[in-house]
Amino acid sequence: LGRRINNAVSEVTRSNVVDQNVVDTMLKEISNALMEADVDIKLVIQLRKKLKNKIDIDNDNDKQLGINKKKIIQKAVFDELCDLVNVENVEIFKPKKKQTNVIMFVGLQGSGKTTTCTKLAVYYQRRGFKVGMVCADTFRAGAFDQLKQNATKARIPYYGSYTESDPVKVAFDGVEKFKKEKFEIIIVDTSGRHRQEKELFKEMIEIGEAVKPNQTIMVLDASIGQAAESQANAFKESSNFGAIILTKMDGHAKGGGAISAVAASKTPIIFIGTGEHIHDLESFTAKQFISKLLGIGDIQGLMEHVKTLNLDQSDSIKNFQEGKFTLKDLQSQMNNILKMGPLSKIAQMLPGGIGDMMNQVGEEETSKRFKRMICIMDSMTKKELESDGSLFIDEPSRIIRVARGSGTSVTEVEAVLLQRNMFARMAQTTKNMQNNLPAGMGKN
Numbered sequence: 001l002g003r004r005i006n007n008a009v010s011e012v013t014r015s016n017v018v019d020q021n022v023v024d025t026m027l028k029e030i031s032n033a034l035m036e037a038d039v040d041i042k043l044v045i046q047l048r049k050k051l052k053n054k055i056d057i058d059n060d061n062d063k064q065l066g067i068n069k070k071k072i073i074q075k076a077v078f079d080e081l082c083d084l085v086n087v088e089n090v091e092i093f094k095p096k097k098k099q100t101n102v103i104m105f106v107g108l109q110g111s112g113k114t115t116t117c118t119k120l121a122v123y124y125q126r127r128g129f130k131v132g133m134v135c136a137d138t139f140r141a142g143a144f145d146q147l148k149q150n151a152t153k154a155r156i157p158y159y160g161s162y163t164e165s166d167p168v169k170v171a172f173d174g175v176e177k178f179k180k181e182k183f184e185i186i187i188v189d190t191s192g193r194h195r196q197e198k199e200l201f202k203e204m205i206e207i208g209e210a211v212k213p214n215q216t217i218m219v220l221d222a223s224i225g226q227a228a229e230s231q232a233n234a235f236k237e238s239s240n241f242g243a244i245i246l247t248k249m250d251g252h253a254k255g256g257g258a259i260s261a262v263a264a265s266k267t268p269i270i271f272i273g274t275g276e277h278i279h280d281l282e283s284f285t286a287k288q289f290i291s292k293l294l295g296i297g298d299i300q301g302l303m304e305h306v307k308t309l310n311l312d313q314s315d316s317i318k319n320f321q322e323g324k325f326t327l328k329d330l331q332s333q334m335n336n337i338l339k340m341g342p343l344s345k346i347a348q349m350l351p352g353g354i355g356d357m358m359n360q361v362g363e364e365e366t367s368k369r370f371k372r373m374i375c376i377m378d379s380m381t382k383k384e385l386e387s388d389g390s391l392f393i394d395e396p397s398r399i400i401r402v403a404r405g406s407g408t409s410v411t412e413v414e415a416v417l418l419q420r421n422m423f424a425r426m427a428q429t430t431k432n433m434q435n436n437l438p439a440g441m442g443k444n
């Protein structure tokens with residue numbers, strides 16, 4: 001999808017004359033791409049109309065097209081896509097301390113409810129809330145064991161039953177128990193079904209009546225396609241959920257279907273699930289979501305991640321965004337990466353086959369190799385470090401000197417130079433992409 005939209009936009013950017021014809025073609029392309037990505041046709045038609053109006057506003061300037069017009073078009077496409085997932089006038093639920101907040105989860109089987117319950121429990125626990133989890137899934141065998149295992153790992157108190165088969169009773173008893181014990185957040189996990197079935201929705205209505213949730217969250221698998229709208233409608237009717245969590249955003253799915261769920265239920269996405277582990281929960285932002293949809297998510301995500309870590313990075317990131325990348329940048333980035341903790345997740349986002357290295361030789365070995373590379377760069381002169389490495393090609397004796405100095409080999413020094421090249425190419429790509437983005441996006 002992303003590629004097609006990008007293509008459509010850059011088609012316009014490439015052509016010298018931006019007349020109505022070109023714009024129409026672009027709009028058609030975008031519409032087709034969105035429909036292919038399972039976005040509802042009604043939404044697509046709306047979007048197309050809006051885009052057409054926005055772009056027409058600037059009609060007078062058709063003769064002096066140039067960069068401005070192109071930027072306007074790009075920004076319009078991006079903004080409209082963001083608007084599709086930004087829900088206005090919906091108050092985001094904020095649990096209050098020193099009182100009971102019941103949060104109920106709904107969603108089909110396999111969407112990621114139980115996993116996400118635990119993630120959210122951990123999220124609130126880290127923010128100082130007293131959190132408990134209730135397993136009201138009596139439908140699927142082993143459901144309680146799964147929740148118990150998750151909760152134990154995360155040190156979250158839990159409630160469930162091996163013998164009681166009435167989900168409404170378990171939910172009610174669990175919530176009552178935690179209420180008495182002055183728990184501040186009680187998360188109720190429910191059962192799902194493979195398909196949308198009457199019994200499921202009846203069950204959701206009954207559990208809802210029993211536990212009176214302050215917030216109900218629908219969990220949606222990012223790979224959901226055309227079914228998103230009807231699923232959202234069905235759950236909205238039975239449980240009136242006030243928020244959506246989109247799971248499995250770490251996979252191939254870009255979550256295009258979720259747009260229709262948001263539009264149909266007029267309910268915002270609040271978090272995205274980005275992995276199977278308890279900390280893989282991230283706040284949702286429309287900008288980032290649409291960036292991913294447009295195929296520029298990974299770099300953006302990496303930048304965001306690096307930003308939150310407060311690392312020594314200012315110059316490198318600036319260089320990177322300007323399309324430059326010196327050996328010194330490589331060294332400071334490798335140092336940063338080692339400081340970041342779990343390598344595995346970061347590594348997947350990095351260029352230069354580092355992800356592959358991780359998968360092949362494991363985390364410990366990768367970290368060892370990193371340290372050797374950093375050591376190699378320590379043996380370089382200031383001039384060498386601040387270069388793009390071409391110095392070494394012009395004067396191969398430098399490679400031998402560095403290899404000796406660092407107690408490594410010529411091959412290893414060459415590997416460092418290669419690594420820098422790959423990062424530099426990535427930096428160049430990033431720069432090109434950023435230049436093709438509307439103002440305010442990507443760079444901030």
Ligand code: GDP
Pocket residue numbers: 107108109110111112113114115116192247248249250251272273274275276280
């Ligand atoms: P439930 O049936 O709705 O309770 O779904 P589960 O919580 O049991 O999750 C179903 C599967 O999806 C499990 O294998 C989870 O580990 C996996 N899963 C859940 N959320 C995510 C996510 O954000 N990313 C990935 N990669 N897997 C997830």
Ligand code: MG
Pocket residue numbers: 113114115137143189190191
């Ligand atoms: Mg479950």
